[in-house]
Amino acid sequence: MQVTPNSIPKHLAIIMDGNGRWAKKRMMPRVYGHRKGVERLKEIVMRCHQLKIKVLTVYAFSTENWARPKDEVNYLMKLPESFFKDFMPQLMENQVKITVIGQVEALPAETQAMMREALEKTKDNQGLILNIALNYGGRDEILRAVQSISRCVANQELKVDEIDQTLMDQHLMTGFLGDLAQPDLMIRTSGELRLSNFLLWQLAYSEFYFTEVLWPDFTAEELDKAIESYAKRQRRYGKV
Numbered sequence: 218m219q220v221t222p223n224s225i226p227k228h229l230a231i232i233m234d235g236n237g238r239w240a241k242k243r244m245m246p247r248v249y250g251h252r253k254g255v256e257r258l259k260e261i262v263m264r265c266h267q268l269k270i271k272v273l274t275v276y277a278f279s280t281e282n283w284a285r286p287k288d289e290v291n292y293l294m295k296l297p298e299s300f301f302k303d304f305m306p307q308l309m310e311n312q313v314k315i316t317v318i319g320q321v322e323a324l325p326a327e328t329q330a331m332m333r334e335a336l337e338k339t340k341d342n343q344g345l346i347l348n349i350a351l352n353y354g355g356r357d358e359i360l361r362a363v364q365s366i367s368r369c370v371a372n373q374e375l376k377v378d379e380i381d382q383t384l385m386d387q388h389l390m391t392g393f394l395g396d397l398a399q400p401d402l403m404i405r406t407s408g409e410l411r412l413s414n415f416l417l418w419q420l421a422y423s424e425f426y427f428t429e430v431l432w433p434d435f436t437a438e439e440l441d442k443a444i445e446s447y448a449k450r451q452r453r454y455g456k457v
Contacts, residue, residue, distance in 0.1 A: 224448035226401035228272040228394070229265060230423070232415055233258065235407030235431030248292045253433035255300050259307070264437035265345055266311050268444070272346045272397050276415050280320065280354035294324065297331045297351075305338065312344030318390035319353030346394070353390075355417030362388035391419055399423065402447045404440075406432045424450055 233254060240250030258275065265273045278293055285293075301308075301315075308315070315335045322329070332351070365388045369375035375384075391398040400416065400423045408429040412420065426443040428435070 221448075222269070225268050225444065226270060226447060228274065228397050228400040228402075229270050230274040230276075230400035230403040230416055230420070231261070232276045232403070232405040232409075232413060233432040233435075234405055234409055234413075236433060238407065239431040239433045247289055250433060251289075251293060251296060255296055257433050257435060258300070259304050260437055261435070261440055262304075262313065262345070262347055263307070263311070264440050266313060270345060272348055272394060272400075274318075274348040274350060274391075274400065274416070276350045276353070276413075278319075278351050278353070279414060280352060280357055281414065294328045297328055297335070297349075301331060301335045305335070308339060308347075309342070312342040313339060314342040314344065314346050315339045316346055316348045316393070317351055318348060318358070319351045320357070321351060324352055346397075348391075348394070350415070353415075355412070355414045358390050359418055361390075385418070389418060391416075401452075402426060402443065404428070404443050406430055406435050422452070424452065 236250035236254040237247040238250070239253065240247050243249070262273065277296075282293070283290060307313075315332075315338075317332055317336065321332060324332075328351075332349075362385060366375065366380060366384065370377060370380075386392060386398055389398070399419045399421070402425075403412075403416070403420055403423045404426045405411075406428055408427070410427055424447050426446055428439065428443070430439055
């Protein structure tokens with residue numbers, strides 16, 4: 218890949234879409250596609266580490282995904298356990314830090330416990346931040362931020378005139394990322410051309426890359442293609 222370090226996104230966000238369709242094409246149950254999708258995520262995490270990307274945010278489970286069949290949802294809730302059980306040695310070896318955004322408190326107890334364990338084990342790692350959006354919705358995130366700011370105003374801890382974009386950034390779930398909270402590049406696989414309630418505030422000036430490739434087929438080489446496309450773009454942020 219012919220790109221310079223300056224053309225590598227500092228924060229990459231991915232909507233990992235197409236697992237079910239990938240499995241259906243092979244006459245397999247949807248959960249088979251999710252299992253393959255997890256294996257693909259491991260490859261992409263390591264490629265991001267090699268490229269020295271600082272933050273990778275992946276859309277693992279949305280607030281709307283609860284409407285899927287119960288068996289599929291139950292399977293998805295168990296995926297973090299298998300992911301971390303198999304992948305934790307590599308995460309630790311390569312200093313990958315796990316963080317999570319979303320309504321984690323609404324997840325099954327076993328899933329919450331696994332996430333807490335992963336967060337604790339990797340909290341001191343200094344490499345790539347793997348930020349997992351789990352039971353996450355962009356509108357819900359913005360609503361919670363507004364409620365939090367409103368409580369500060371009601372408690373006279375904050376004046377209305379002090380509310381600005383920086384304050385909003387701080388009250389969002391990605392506030393802990395500081396200057397890295399806004400993705401430079403957002404990738405969506407499977408050919409769908411929408412954000413699906415993902416990082417609605419943070420993606421305001423991100424570059425988008427849509428591909429027909431289904432997530433289980435999105436290899437490190439496909440990631441390199443997306444970054445090559447990003448490297449050719451001129452980001453103006455509304456300027457000429």
